[in-house]
Every structure is written in structure tokens, then in C-alpha cells.
Amino acid sequence: MTLTTENPHINYQRIEQAIRYLEDNVRRQPELEEVAEKVHLSPFHFQRIFTEWAGISPKRFLQYLTVDYLKDKLLQSRNLAEAAELAGLSSQSRVYDLFTTLEAVTPQEYKERGAGIRVEYGFHASPFGLCLIGVTERGICWLSFVASDEDPRHALEEMKAYWHNSVFHESQELTKAFVEQVFPESPLQKKLHLFVKGTNFQIRVWEALLRVPMGEVTTYQDIARSIQNPNALQAVGSAVGSNHIAYLIPCHRVIRKDGVLGQYRWSSARKKSIIGWEMARQETPNKH
Structure with missing residues (x-):
């Protein structure tokens, strides 16, 4: 390999x-x-x-990473959502033009844990360190970050365990093109299609995450409300933590309601890096 x-x-x-x-x-x-x-x-x-x-x-x-600043951002995000509702848009509406669309495995495919699916994968540099991407003919099915002190093989084994019965093939050239679309040099980007495996509840949470714009943050409570299940905070937290497509399904944009950034599957320091980087790009677009 x-x-x-x-x-x-x-x-x-x-x-x-x-x-x-x-x-x-x-x-x-x-x-x-x-x-x-x-x-x-x-x-x-x-x-x-x-x-x-x-x-x-x-x-x-x-x-950008101070508690006071993030509290203000939460308030702004909530006001945007409320304004959309007043305008007659449901929480399920595309308030923002999404660059990312999502397709879930069928119930039979979920049961078979990826049997018959071919995954092309590769390791690449990204703005947030080394990443592993997995791609199927139906879209990107995996994206994770590799810690500087981690053996990249561990990330690969994690992906293989998730898509347990799939066929895996290393393809650096093919996956490089996808990584360049995920992290484009200019703001213009093609729409990306994701292929996910999860429960119905997890998929609803991931779809809600896709509606959180770059440079904004939200809370577990707001995500729960947006899927009409306001009391399911623990389940929402679990679904956010189970996300297997980093960055594109932006679980990093979910923070605690007190403005504390909280934990992240790929390290809290990387979460800070991504949030600050996104806010900088949104607020100083002429520099990118």
C-alpha cells in the first residue's frame, strides 16, 4: 500500500x-x-x-475562537433560521444553495454492510493535514483526517471496518481529483455528492448539518429542533459523532450552547483550525 x-x-x-x-x-x-x-x-x-x-x-x-465571539455567532445563526421561518421557509427548505448533496444506502445495502460496493481510496494533503478519502460510483463515502502521530493504516482500517463488505482499491489519481474539489483553490466549486451509510435518524441529522453555512456555528439543541425532535439531544450528539465524512458533513460546526467548542472526532485542535479557517475565508473572501 x-x-x-x-x-x-x-x-x-x-x-x-x-x-x-x-x-x-x-x-x-x-x-x-x-x-x-x-x-x-x-x-x-x-x-x-x-x-x-x-x-x-x-x-x-x-x-474567532473566543467564547464571546462564538456566542454572538450562535445568536446570528439562530436569527437567520428564524428569519427563514418568518419568510415561510420550512427548516427542511434549501435556505442556502447547497454544494453538497447526500444519498443514503438502501435498507438492504445497510443490512449487507457495503457488499457489492467498490471503494476507491487515497491519502492526500489537505489544509488540515493528511486526509483519507473513499469514493464510490455513487459519491464520496469517506473522508477522515490523520493525526500527525498516527499510522495512516489505522485510518484505512477504520474505513474498511465501516464499509465492511466492500471491495477496496487504492487509486491516488482518481481520488486526488475529488480532494481538489473538496478543498478548491478558489471559492468556485462543483457540487459534490455524498454516499452515506447510517440509520434514518443519523441521516436526518447529517442532512441538517449540510444546511449550516460555512463560517457559521450551531448547537446540538438547534439541530434537534431543526429535525422536529427537540428532546433528542443525546441521540443528536451520537449522530454528529458518528459522521464518517469529515468537513463535507460539517459536524465541526456544532458547538456547545455556552460557546465552548467541545470535542471533535478528529481532535479538538483540528476543530478549532477548521472553524477559524472557515470564518476567515467567509469574512475576508477577497484574500482567497
């Missing part, structure tokens, strides 16, 4: 280390020189790679 034909983003690893350090020392607000030293870069080089990655400075980036 060839793990990757590309170098994973070493820069992202340093950015993630920096975000962890800034978060751990948020009360002290360390200067750029101190953070750069912690990630073994000169202040100039660190500022440059961070700004190239995020489009904004590290200091500005961290402001």
Missing part, C-alpha cells in the same frame, strides 16, 4: 501546534515571537505561513 504520493502539510502541523499553544495560554496572550519559537520557526516565517494558510494573522484568527 502506498500511503501517499504527496507530502502532508508540514505547515499545518505547525499551525495546529501554535493554535494549541495559544489556546493553552490564552489569558497570557503570548507574543508572536514566543509562539514561533514553540513551533521552531522564526517569527517572520511563522507569520507568513500562518497568514498564507488562514488569510489573516494568528492574533486575529484566535479572536
Whole structure:
């Protein structure tokens, strides 16, 4: 098995280390020189790679991740949803032009755990480190991130366990084209189709997540309300955590109602990275 034909983003690893350090020392607000030293870069080089990655400075980036800022974003998101309802749009309506559509396996396919399905897979660099993508003729069926200290084979085994009876074939060239669509160089992108395996309840939650726009955040409570099941908070949390297509089904946009970001299947630091990166791209689109 060839793990990757590309170098994973070493820069992202340093950015993630920096975000962890800034978060751990948020009360002290360390200067750029101190953070750069912690990630073994000169202040100039660190500022440059961070700004190239995020489009904004590290200091500005961290402001997106404060509890007060995220509380305000939650309020804005809720107001948008309420405005849509007042306009006569149901919560199931396409308030936003979705770039991602979703198809679920049939009940028989669910029972057979992927039998007869061929999955092409590959490891690729992404803005958030090394990722593993799986693709079928019916759409993207897997996307996960690999931790810098993790053996990529572990991610592959996790995908194979999920699509248990499928046939797997490594195809770097084919999957590279999909990754380039998932993380496009410019904001213009083709619509992406996802092929998911889950219970009816999980699929309803994942469909609700698709309606949370980039740069916005929501809560478990709001997701539960949006699927007309306001008391199912624990089940919603479980469905969010069971998402097997990272980033595209944006479970990272679900945070606690008190503005705390909370946990993430692919590490809390990566969740911070993605949320801040998305907010920066939405608020400074001319830089991307």
C-alpha cells in the first residue's frame, strides 16, 4: 500500500501546534515571537505561513475562537433560521444553495454492510493535514483526517471496518481529483455528492448539518429542533459523532450552547483550525 504520493502539510502541523499553544495560554496572550519559537520557526516565517494558510494573522484568527465571539455567532445563526421561518421557509427548505448533496444506502445495502460496493481510496494533503478519502460510483463515502502521530493504516482500517463488505482499491489519481474539489483553490466549486451509510435518524441529522453555512456555528439543541425532535439531544450528539465524512458533513460546526467548542472526532485542535479557517475565508473572501 502506498500511503501517499504527496507530502502532508508540514505547515499545518505547525499551525495546529501554535493554535494549541495559544489556546493553552490564552489569558497570557503570548507574543508572536514566543509562539514561533514553540513551533521552531522564526517569527517572520511563522507569520507568513500562518497568514498564507488562514488569510489573516494568528492574533486575529484566535479572536474567532473566543467564547464571546462564538456566542454572538450562535445568536446570528439562530436569527437567520428564524428569519427563514418568518419568510415561510420550512427548516427542511434549501435556505442556502447547497454544494453538497447526500444519498443514503438502501435498507438492504445497510443490512449487507457495503457488499457489492467498490471503494476507491487515497491519502492526500489537505489544509488540515493528511486526509483519507473513499469514493464510490455513487459519491464520496469517506473522508477522515490523520493525526500527525498516527499510522495512516489505522485510518484505512477504520474505513474498511465501516464499509465492511466492500471491495477496496487504492487509486491516488482518481481520488486526488475529488480532494481538489473538496478543498478548491478558489471559492468556485462543483457540487459534490455524498454516499452515506447510517440509520434514518443519523441521516436526518447529517442532512441538517449540510444546511449550516460555512463560517457559521450551531448547537446540538438547534439541530434537534431543526429535525422536529427537540428532546433528542443525546441521540443528536451520537449522530454528529458518528459522521464518517469529515468537513463535507460539517459536524465541526456544532458547538456547545455556552460557546465552548467541545470535542471533535478528529481532535479538538483540528476543530478549532477548521472553524477559524472557515470564518476567515467567509469574512475576508477577497484574500482567497
